[in-house]
Amino acid sequence: MYDIPGKVALVTGGAKGIGRAYCVALVQHGAKVIIVDKDSENGKATEKHSNDNKPGSSLFICCDVTSSAALNACFDGAMKHFGKLDIVINNAGRVDETEEGWRSTVELNLVAVIQGCRLAIAYLKAGGVIINTSSIAASRESTFPIYSATKGGVTALSKSLGAPRQFRVTQIRVMAIQPGYTPTTLAGERLKELVWIQTDTPEDNLKNRLSSYPSQTTESVAECMIEALKEGESGSVWTVDGGRWQNEKSVASTSAHRSYFSQSILMSGKCSIKNDTSSRRNFHLTSDSEQSDDGQNSKPHGAFPNQDFEECNQDPNYSPVPNSIDCSSAENSDESAVSDVSENEGQKRKKPKKQRKVVKKRKLGAIEDFPNSVPLVLQETGETNIHQVLRQTETEETPETENADIQQIRDRSRWRKRNLQHWEVNVERRKRSDCLPYTIKKKDQPGKAPKPIVCDRCRFKCTSKITETQRGELCSCYWSLFDFKRQKGFILTRVKSCVPERRRSRTGEGRERSDSKQYFFMVDGEDVRVCQAFFLKTLCISNVVVFNAFKSKDGFGCYVGEDLRGKHEPSNKTKPQEIAFVKQHIDNFNLSFFNPKKDRCQTCVSFENASLEEKEKLKAEFDNNQRRKEDCNAAKSQDKARAAEKLNFISVTFDLQSVLQIPSSDVSKMTFPDFFDLKVLADLLIKNRTKDENKEKVNWLKVKSFRFRKDNPGRME
Numbered sequence: 001m002y003d004i005p006g007k008v009a010l011v012t013g014g015a016k017g018i019g020r021a022y023c024v025a026l027v028q029h030g031a032k033v034i035i036v037d038k039d040s041e042n043g044k045a046t047e048k049h050s051n052d053n054k055p056g057s058s059l060f061i062c063c064d065v066t067s068s069a070a071l072n073a074c075f076d077g078a079m080k081h082f083g084k085l086d087i088v089i090n091n092a093g094r095v096d097e098t099e100e101g102w103r104s105t106v107e108l109n110l111v112a113v114i115q116g117c118r119l120a121i122a123y124l125k126a127g128g129v130i131i132n133t134s135s136i137a138a139s140r141e142s143t144f145p146i147y148s149a150t151k152g153g154v155t156a157l158s159k160s161l162g163a164p165r166q167f168r169v170t171q172i173r174v175m176a177i178q179p180g181y182t183p184t185t186l187a188g189e190r191l192k193e194l195v196w197i198q199t200d201t202p203e204d205n206l207k208n209r210l211s212s213y214p215s216q217t218t219e220s221v222a223e224c225m226i227e228a229l230k231e232g233e234s235g236s237v238w239t240v241d242g243g244r245w246q247n248e249k250s251v252a253s254t255s256a257h258r259s260y261f262s263q264s265i266l267m268s269g270k271c272s273i274k275n276d277t278s279s280r281r282n283f284h285l286t287s288d289s290e291q292s293d294d295g296q297n298s299k300p301h302g303a304f305p306n307q308d309f310e311e312c313n314q315d316p317n318y319s320p321v322p323n324s325i326d327c328s329s330a331e332n333s334d335e336s337a338v339s340d341v342s343e344n345e346g347q348k349r350k351k352p353k354k355q356r357k358v359v360k361k362r363k364l365g366a367i368e369d370f371p372n373s374v375p376l377v378l379q380e381t382g383e384t385n386i387h388q389v390l391r392q393t394e395t396e397e398t399p400e401t402e403n404a405d406i407q408q409i410r411d412r413s414r415w416r417k418r419n420l421q422h423w424e425v426n427v428e429r430r431k432r433s434d435c436l437p438y439t440i441k442k443k444d445q446p447g448k449a450p451k452p453i454v455c456d457r458c459r460f461k462c463t464s465k466i467t468e469t470q471r472g473e474l475c476s477c478y479w480s481l482f483d484f485k486r487q488k489g490f491i492l493t494r495v496k497s498c499v500p501e502r503r504r505s506r507t508g509e510g511r512e513r514s515d516s517k518q519y520f521f522m523v524d525g526e527d528v529r530v531c532q533a534f535f536l537k538t539l540c541i542s543n544v545v546v547f548n549a550f551k552s553k554d555g556f557g558c559y560v561g562e563d564l565r566g567k568h569e570p571s572n573k574t575k576p577q578e579i580a581f582v583k584q585h586i587d588n589f590n591l592s593f594f595n596p597k598k599d600r601c602q603t604c605v606s607f608e609n610a611s612l613e614e615k616e617k618l619k620a621e622f623d624n625n626q627r628r629k630e631d632c633n634a635a636k637s638q639d640k641a642r643a644a645e646k647l648n649f650i651s652v653t654f655d656l657q658s659v660l661q662i663p664s665s666d667v668s669k670m671t672f673p674d675f676f677d678l679k680v681l682a683d684l685l686i687k688n689r690t691k692d693e694n695k696e697k698v699n700w701l702k703v704k705s706f707r708f709r710k711d712n713p714g715r716m717e
């Protein structure tokens, strides 16, 4: 459960209506609020109301939130005034679909909410919360299509931003509240003038319709928001209509919730995830709704027992009093969880045709592959490791709605067959993320574990604030993120860069420091500052990891770098332009390789290239060579004729230049290392012709360094 007292919340559109109710409720629950609104009259009134009840509890900042710069200044102002920010509620909204007004509606209802989230991600620390006010118009037919589109966007934004893959990096919960009709200025008399397409008839006009819808007070909406704040899972959507609320949660968000609780509950020392079965029950409770067929969380903590939302709306005795997650009340929780699960299992059995088993061929090698449907792991193992979850998804249920053709193509396609999970490097990486001994680049490495450190003498007294068990959990939490970028995100949310107290060391030696870093771990839901050594040794990382994380940080504190490990070129690799330059230089020599003509030997070539004077000297040798050539050719012709006549005679002539691919040179000595045997080649030829290797007796001629024995023509018989 999230503790509201002491938290600081920024609420846009907090001057009146639902936003005002949010501010009042937050202050009542012990939080401090920054009321951001363009309506200064009502804004100041809300501020006064809060401060009268709890002095110093609120601050009004007049701001048009559609201006990014102005909104940014509000976040800065909040930090300056209260020193921190824990909760951001993007609530300001309007309805206006007229020619002049619809773009402003999109700007305020959607664009400003996106910008509010971006700023929140940059300003909030791990454990922070973003709540966006959407509307039930996001998912229902409404008189205001453009308004509905913006609210659909807000719900989608919140679901995705709060989804596990985002949450793992940001450690910030993101949720949406979808109020139904709530009489405020926005949903008041002017509505009928602000429509895009006038559909009303005298019988069916907006005013009549409004009176037929279940109405609710702004306080009911605020009550729902407080419940979401305390108990809501990241990515969940809370609908509040007619004063009753329901939490529809994205199935995948459960694992994010587990991860969140693995730090917050575990650190609180209330229960241990690994050893204490009571904690598992609570996680079981959290997860049981995953098994419901329609994907809706039928109020995990018992607010809507055995009823769906429509039924609750009809129920006059219904009272939305929530039970909270409490490790000490695990007994009761367990019971309700078990009954829910068995009931859902029963529903599954009734509809067997709607589910079909698909064995996913594509195993999951990276955290990006995290599926939407995550089977419960925690209840069985009590562990929060992502990879155990991943492994369990190898066989999973896929709704039949998936197009069969697409499925067929997927099954056929090559990428489905690659089994990334079994790649050796991925197996080793998984071992590393499970903190088990692993092997990388043929080197055996021990499992990741915090390195010993005694920090009594450091000013933060780290070892007295964080136990060894907690250090171990923090280390495995970091490594189980698996993905490079997520690990960098983890670091960026826990290390802050600030202006150093002194730019130079006391001794004046060394370089001037541009920044100083502060290191934090989240313990018991609070950030605990630790020294650098303690931080690095706990996570079992070097300072370079932190340095690199900051090197690729964007303005919003997100890591935008790439994982270049093992992919970069060697630093001494010759540059392409240098290679091109050398090639061009060689081309300038105007050289080409010598291609000897057929039946031309070195003697012939040397003679042809010689000067007249040299030719005189070489003449005798050249003539001799020519005679020998003629003799060879005559012998060849003779043998050919004889082979044609006699069946038991085979003549084999080799073009040695082709058979023996060895360079020859006049100036350097190149020889074969040993006898060159042409037996193999001739054998083949003879066999092909006679089909009987014993038929003929062949005398083999061995040729040694024949290139230099010009008298040997390579002829054999």
Ligand SMILES: NC(=O)c1ccc[n+]([C@@H]2O[C@H](COP(=O)([O-])OP(=O)(O)OC[C@H]3O[C@@H](n4cnc5c(N)ncnc54)[C@H](O)[C@@H]3O)[C@@H](O)[C@H]2O)c1
Residues within 6 Å of the ligand: 012, 013, 014, 015, 016, 017, 018, 019, 036, 037, 038, 039, 042, 063, 064, 065, 066, 091, 092, 093, 094, 108, 133, 134, 135, 136, 178, 179, 180, 181, 182, 183, 184, 185, 186, 187
């Ligand atoms: N009232 C409903 O029936 C209903 C239902 C579902 C959702 N909502 C949503 O709840 C939110 C609050 O609506 P409400 O009913 O309280 O309306 P409201 O008109 O009573 O309050 C809206 C507040 O937002 C402020 N605001 C408007 N534009 C602003 C801007 N550019 N910059 C700063 N502040 C600005 C207004 O000054 C006002 O204080 C809206 O997002 C709305 O879409 C309302």
Ligand SMILES: CC[C@@H](O)/C=C/C=C\C[C@@H](O)/C=C/C=C/C=C\[C@@H](O)CCCC(=O)O
Residues within 6 Å of the ligand: 095, 134, 135, 136, 137, 140, 141, 142, 143, 144, 179, 180, 181, 182, 186, 187, 191, 209, 210, 213
């Ligand atoms: C009440 C009509 C709706 O279109 C007006 C919306 C105006 C203001 C705020 C908005 O977020 C509230 C939505 C309330 C919706 C209530 C009921 C819906 O199911 C609407 C049904 C269709 C319709 O009559 O417009």
